[in-house]
Amino acid sequence: MPGDAILELRDVSVRLSGLQILDHVTISVPRGHVVGVIGPNGAGKTTVFNVISGFVRPDSGTVTYDGRVQRRMKPHHLTRMGIARTLQGVGLFGRLPALENVMQGGSGRIRSGIVSQSLAMPWTDIESERLRVEALAALDQLGIADQADRLPSELPYPIQKRVALARAMVSDPDLLLLDEPAGGVSADDMADLAQLIRGWVPERSVLLVEHHMELVMEVCDLIWVLDAGRVIASGTPDEVRSDPAVLAAYLGEDGAA
Ligand SMILES: Nc1ncnc2c1ncn2[C@@H]1O[C@H](COP(=O)(O)OP(=O)(O)OP(=O)(O)O)[C@@H](O)[C@H]1O
Ligand SMILES: [Mg+2]
Incomplete structure (x- = not known):
């Protein structure tokens, strides 16, 4: 994939409650592209987002954003850093x-160039x-x-x-993290969503977790496949689709269901 990475997780490992949730996960997001993270339920996809957002601290490994290794990601710094996230489900304030x-x-998000002095309004208004x-x-x-x-x-x-x-x-945002944006939406809405996401690049970069394979295959330039906390494959949609390790991981999921 050409160009530099806006985001890179390198060798990230996470243990929670004594379980190895992520095991030396390396994922990079080339700037200006739509990148997917797929994998069966419980593979660790949302945990990847939680690491990027600073909700989960890796036991080892690094997160590099915009060319700089981040000592610690902090949820309340994300917007300022140019990162926005949607949650699995909806997560709106009900009231x-x-x-x-x-x-x-x-x-x-801090902006510059807003002229406030000339207006007789308090800054907050x-x-x-x-x-x-x-x-x-x-x-x-x-x-x-x-x-x-x-x-x-x-x-x-x-x-x-x-x-x-x-x-x-x-x-x-410069980087959008979307956790299952197509969950519970109709086929028509899915087509709109695909168009919308493609419209955000190359100005923005998108990291997308999604179970709907048609959407993933349609919108992603690059896909990382997680299974049981490890990256088992990566590549273009065509490469990933025909990867035996990926097929086996998904068949395993069906078998277990
Ligand atoms: N705080 C936690 N403590 C213990 N285990 C956890 C914790 N958070 C997540 N897990 C476990 O880590 C594994 C990965 O969870 P994660 O939510 O990242 O998976 P996912 O790939 O997003 O799954 P899904 O497709 O169902 O959304 C699961 O087995 C989950 O039960
Ligand atoms: Mg999830």
Whole structure:
């Protein structure tokens, strides 16, 4: 894959509750590409995201972001670093309308060049007004601006997923981490999602965890395959699709189900 990596996990190992959850995992995300992480249930995909987000600290190995080894990733620094994440499921604030949920996603990014002195408004009002405008634009881009005032519980699940995506996009991230964005969405929505994700590159980079193989194969430039905490294969969709180790891992999952 040409170009440099925006993100790289190198030899990352994680033990939780005495179990080896990740075992010397090396995954890199070339800048400006859509990269998938796939694997059977429990393979460690979400844990990879938790390491990148700083929710889980690796026992060994390194995380390099934007050319720099990160001594410690911190969840509250992600937005500022240009990283946004959607959670497996939805993870919206139930008491906040869609618009305010999206505004939460933009509150951490420092911007320069905003002229506040000339306006007779307190800084916080200017900030929240700016955020409101950007959040509405993010909802609009996802085709759901008309749902801005609805509570998550009033929205169908696929629309909630879109709100979560808008919340990630509003911070204008360089790297998007999407954990199962297609979970529970219809075939039509899936096609929209594929188009949306492809539209984010090469300006942004995307790391995608997803079970829907059609989506993964359609949108990813590069795929890493995890099984039981280890990388068992990587390559283009075509390479991964025909890899015997990958087929065996998925057959094993079916066999166990
Ligand atoms: N805090 C924890 N303590 C102990 N074990 C954990 C912890 N978090 C995750 N695990 C275990 O680690 C393994 C990997 O979990 P993870 O959520 O990363 O898998 P996944 O690939 O995202 O699975 P899924 O496809 O079901 O979302 C699972 O066996 C899970 O039970
Ligand atoms: Mg998961």
